Amino acid sequence: MRARKKVLIVDDAADIRELLEITLGRMKLDTFNARNIDQAHALLKRETFDLCLTNMRLPDGTGLELIKHIRHRYPQVPVAMISAYACLETAVNTLKAGAFDYLTQPVDLTRLRELVSRALRPSSDSTATAQRLVGESMPIRTLRKHIAKLAQSQAPVYISGESGSGKELVARLIHEQGPRTHLPFIPVNCAAIPSELMESEFFGHRKGSFSGAIEDKPGLFQAAHRGTLFLDEVADLPLAMQVKLLRAIQERAVRSVGEQQELVIDVRILCATHKDLGAEVAAGRFRADLYYRLNVIEIQVPPLRERRDDIETLANHILKRLAADAGQPPASLNAQALDALKGYRFPGNVRELENMLERAHTLSENQQIEASDLRLTERKSAVESGLPDLTQIDNxxxxxxxxxxxxxxxxxxxxxxxxxxxxxxxxxxxxxxxxxxxxxxxx
Ligand SMILES: Nc1ncnc2c1ncn2[C@@H]1O[C@H](COP(=O)(O)OP(=O)(O)OP(=O)(O)O)[C@@H](O)[C@H]1O
Ligand SMILES: [Mg+2]
Known part of the structure; x- marks a missing residue:
């Protein structure tokens, strides 16, 4: 049997230490106490910990310093912060420093137990899921590293990038490589929900709360409880909904339409849009307060034309998948076709490459794709001039x-x-x- 897991508690208040020790002891965990950063450093050198809980204010420094030290020297140890105030700035700084979550005092024991078990739950094999992000170019390697790091944190992440560049894939990987991997990942396309249904879609409704509400229905927040909620095309949320979303995130609670009681909800929020969210804020279409809440950390997915080295690898990967779906041997690109792909701008990024290859795969003879099968010249003029193809118009x-x-x-x-x-x-x-x-x- 595996030895008991070890938790480092860093707090100068004896009553808090005792509370944590008792609670964690009941969870069959071994606890080690430090009263200050100095003692914490000494214990970290001596023992291998599975988790660290630290207070914000310590006699010889701040919890933030300790978090940074652990992130740097012992990156596999998750850290959570306990702070005396429910202050937005502290929370944001804590997450930015690399803590995976935080608790406020007085400590809510249920939340504490949840936080601890989440941190200690083994995550799925991260190398297996990371392989789904194909590419060996520098930008993709860096992206993979960032994903692995962000997966261990609970901070909201804003994923920016052009359409078709892989934003949703990145969101899924952040979820899958983190402690919430066995819990739901709920993607929401904010641009696709009619505004009059939005509140009910997000927070649920009670039967009879409006005409058409024929039974109780949980919302997306409830569905994502303890997992991840991915707000895709977040720039398209109407302003009225932005206010409600901000509130739900701040309070960590939601109220269904027609319901009196609030429900406590624990979700990690990831969001994405192909628009420039900062510019949307400047134009008054997106609330600045919500922007700062969502954009604690930004991760950029580079466009395909900035990582041309990946085009060949991606193309082969996609062709293999198409072949597997069709139960055929994979098609291959001849040298001219490959050159043509490498020279193309890909305004629609990886998704465009997928569509292009899917058509070429169908058209190709003997599993050989030639440059002409890719129809790049048509695409160039259609996409770059913004005009449709004449074959698509009959009236x-x-x-x-x-x-x-x-x-x-x-x-x-x-x-x-x-x-x-x-x-x-x-x-x-x-x-x-x-x-x-x-x-x-x-x-
Ligand atoms: N690096 C990659 N390796 C393998 N597949 C990828 C990669 N990047 C993107 N894809 C694939 O390309 C397609 C588009 O990716 P995704 O849906 O994540 O992009 P997006 O940025 O959300 O696009 P949109 O703006 O259209 O919503 C998906 O099928 C995805 O699996
Ligand atoms: Mg998308």
């Missing part, structure tokens, strides 16, 4: 109307259906706006 009027409709709807949504503001946004007179809405049946 110009109808096509132009569909574009007009999309843009009008976007302008209306952006202005919360204020037609005057939407007209200004599109530099149309109000009359012309009214005419177009009528013509398209949007009035």
């Amino acid at each position: 110009l009027e109808a096509y132009l109307e569909s574009i007009e409709r999309q843009l009008l709807l976007q302008a209306l949504e952006e202005t919360r259906w204020n037609r005057t503001a939407a007209a200004q946004r599109l530099r149309l007179s109000f009359r012309s706006m009214r005419y177009r809405l009528k013509k398209l049946g949007l009035d």
Whole structure:
């Protein structure tokens, strides 16, 4: 049988140390006490710990210093902070320094036990999941290192990157390589939920709380409890929902629509968007307070054209997968096809490469992909000039109307259906706006 796990407790208050010792002792853990940073250093040299719990204020320094020391010298030891105040700044600094979570005093024993068991639960084999992120270029190696590190923390992470670059994959890997791996990973596409259903989707509702609420329904937060909630396309959250989300994150509690009681929720929040979230804040479309809450740590997924060395490896990886799905031997790229890929800009990144190869794989003869099968010239002109391919259009009027409709709807949504503001946004007179809405049946 494996020896009992060891926990280092660093606190100068005897009553807190005793409380932690008793609670952890009942969890069949061995505890070691230090009253200050000096003693902690000595114990860290002597023993191999599975977890460290430290107070923020210590006689000879701050808990932050200790966290940084442990992250640097003993990176495999998870650290959690106990602090006397529920202060946003302290919490953020703690997580930034590399703690995986924090507790406030008075210590809630249920949360303490949860935190400890989460830290000690073995995570799944991180090398196996890391292999899903294909590529050996410098940017990908760095990304892999960052993912492994962030997986051990509980800090919110903002994943930025162009569309199709792999943001969702990164979010999944952060979840899978961390202590929450056996718990739910819930991805939410914030741009896809109609705004009137948003509150109920996020927080759930009670039966009868609005017409259509025919039974109690838990929300996404409840579904992600103790796991990870991935807010994809977070820039597209309406402002009203941003306020509610901020509150849920700050209070660590949610209230279902039509419910009196709040429910305590423990979720790790990851978010992503292909938009520039900082610019959205500057433009007043995204709340600064929520931005700072979500963006404790930013991780950037580099575009494919900045890691051209990975194109070949990725292409082979994708071709193998396509072949396995089809039960055939994998197709291969000839030299010209490979050169063509390496020289292409990939505005749609890895997803575009996937789509391109899927089509080429279907078109190719004898499992050989030639440069012409990739149809790169068409793609270049279509994507870079922003114009559609003529083969996709059979009725110009109808096509132009569909574009007009999309843009009008976007302008209306952006202005919360204020037609005057939407007209200004599109530099149309109000009359012309009214005419177009009528013509398209949007009035
Ligand atoms: N480094 C990589 N190795 C293997 N597959 C990858 C890699 N990067 C991306 N992919 C694959 O490319 C596709 C797009 O990735 P993903 O959905 O994570 O991107 P995204 O940034 O969320 O895109 P979007 O902006 O379109 O939502 C997925 O099928 C993903 O598995
Ligand atoms: Mg995505």
